[in-house]
Amino acid sequence: MRSRYVFPQIVLAIAATFAQPASGQSDPLPSWNQGTAKRAILEFVGKVTKQGSPDFVPPAERIATFDNDGTLWCEQPLYVQLVFAVDRVRAYATTHPDVKDQPLFKAAIGGDIKTILSVSGYDRLQFLATSHAGQSSEEFTTIVKDWFKTARHPRFNRPYTDLVYQPMLELLAYLRINQFKTFIVSGGGVEFMRPWTEPTYGIPPEQVIGSSIKLKYELRDGQPTLFRLPEIDFIDDAAGKPVGIQRAIGRRPIAAFGNSDGDYEMLRWVTAGPGPRLGLIVHHTDAEREYAYDRHSDVGRLVRAMDEAPERGWVVMDMKTDWNRIFPVEKE
Structure with missing residues (x-):
């Protein structure tokens, strides 16, 4: 049911x-x-x-x-924010094609999560910082809220x-x-x-x-x-x-x-x-x-x-x- x-x-x-x-x-x-x-x-x-x-x-x-x-x-x-980040990276790469050859961006675009998890916490946070930057705090809040409206857990749906x-x-x-x-x-x-x-x-x-x-x-x-x-x-x-x-x-x-x-x-x-x-x-x-x-x-x-x-x-x-x-x- x-x-x-x-x-x-x-x-x-x-x-x-x-x-x-x-x-x-x-x-x-x-x-x-x-x-x-x-x-x-x-x-x-x-x-x-x-x-x-x-x-x-x-x-x-x-x-x-x-x-x-x-x-x-x-x-x-996977940490929920990393799921969010992968979605954001794919959107970011469409307007910043120069990042597509960077290892973590390439891994995210290709769905290679193991590579993302294998790096240090600092490198991972720097990756998140880059992919999450460029907006005002208010714009970022809206992006987060909109993402949660449609995002679903892969196992529990x-x-x-x-x-x-x-x-x-x-x-x-x-x-x-x-x-x-x-x-x-x-x-x-x-x-x-x-x-x-x-x-x-x-x-x-x-x-x-x-x-x-x-x-x-x-x-x-x-x-x-x-x-x-x-x-x-x-x-x-x-x-x-x-x-x-x-x-x-x-x-x-x-x-x-x-x-x-x-x-x-x-x-x-x-x-x-x-x-x-x-x-x-x-x-x-x-x-x-x-x-x-x-x-x-x-x-x-x-x-x-x-x-x-x-x-x-x-x-x-x-x-x-x-x-x-x-x-x-x-x-x-």
């Missing part, structure tokens, strides 16, 4: 009705099975929000950071924003109703994410931290405009994540959620602070409902963070056993 689609905004509202304060009786995380991961979340939120508790944390200091790809939504078989994780939507709502401020901290492009994170996750643009290219202010037809340049400004991945958090927030979060070694430094920095801390890794183990991958994946590789999780007190959540559903809308 056909699937019935529920808009993410509605899903967030539904999740919020379950996400009662820590002292409430309703299950705030209905898509999480009973187990170590769910218990760790509930106990953590309970102790940091209980007045008079030695672990009480004032609301202003209740900050939680979330990686995006593979933590909040599906990142396989659904819009990418349908493939957010229902358990994480519930977690975001639960944290916010307990006076946490939730941030995305992603290696993805910040201007690529900001157009859709609020309707999808309830996270406003100013709470999105990501990689960026340089912007230039100039007047166009007498109007002040910000233009995107083909130059890297900041890479918000690996060791860049704690730097990005400090630059944008100015406080060390008390909870961090990730799924790959790109989140290792964020998890380590956040959980090394004083007082109660929570670090959680989403481990992709469900090949039937989503994907199963870790050590040998080109996308979302998870080795060091998983190996060191026990000694650092990080919770490794098993998608197959800890989640009773994956996406907001399952097939009927």
Whole structure:
């Protein structure tokens, strides 16, 4: 039968009705099975929000950071922004034929994704910067929004924003109703994410931290405009994540959620602070409902963070056993 689609905004509202304060009786995380991961979340939120508790944390200091790809939504078989970039490169090459012989542009035009994934993160971001440059910030936002209207996941044949994780939507709502401020901290492009994170996750643009290219202010037809340049400004991945958090927030979060070694430094920095801390890794183990991958994946590789999780007190959540559903809308 056909699937019935529920808009993410509605899903967030539904999740919020379950996400009662820590002292409430309703299950705030209905898509999480009973187990170590769910218990760790509930106990953590309970102790940091209980007045008079030695672990009480004032609301202003209740900050939680979330990686995006593979933590909040599906990142396989390819990072969504790379799918977007390949489409943009093909359009870019029609007006800039000189780029067709450059290795990464040639690979993108020919659909050679392995070559794109084989280069360093810096080279890949430079490639994205070049293919995403030349527009004003407003023009780029429109391009991103228009792309999401028609783009579909190759396996599930659904819009990418349908493939957010229902358990994480519930977690975001639960944290916010307990006076946490939730941030995305992603290696993805910040201007690529900001157009859709609020309707999808309830996270406003100013709470999105990501990689960026340089912007230039100039007047166009007498109007002040910000233009995107083909130059890297900041890479918000690996060791860049704690730097990005400090630059944008100015406080060390008390909870961090990730799924790959790109989140290792964020998890380590956040959980090394004083007082109660929570670090959680989403481990992709469900090949039937989503994907199963870790050590040998080109996308979302998870080795060091998983190996060191026990000694650092990080919770490794098993998608197959800890989640009773994956996406907001399952097939009927």
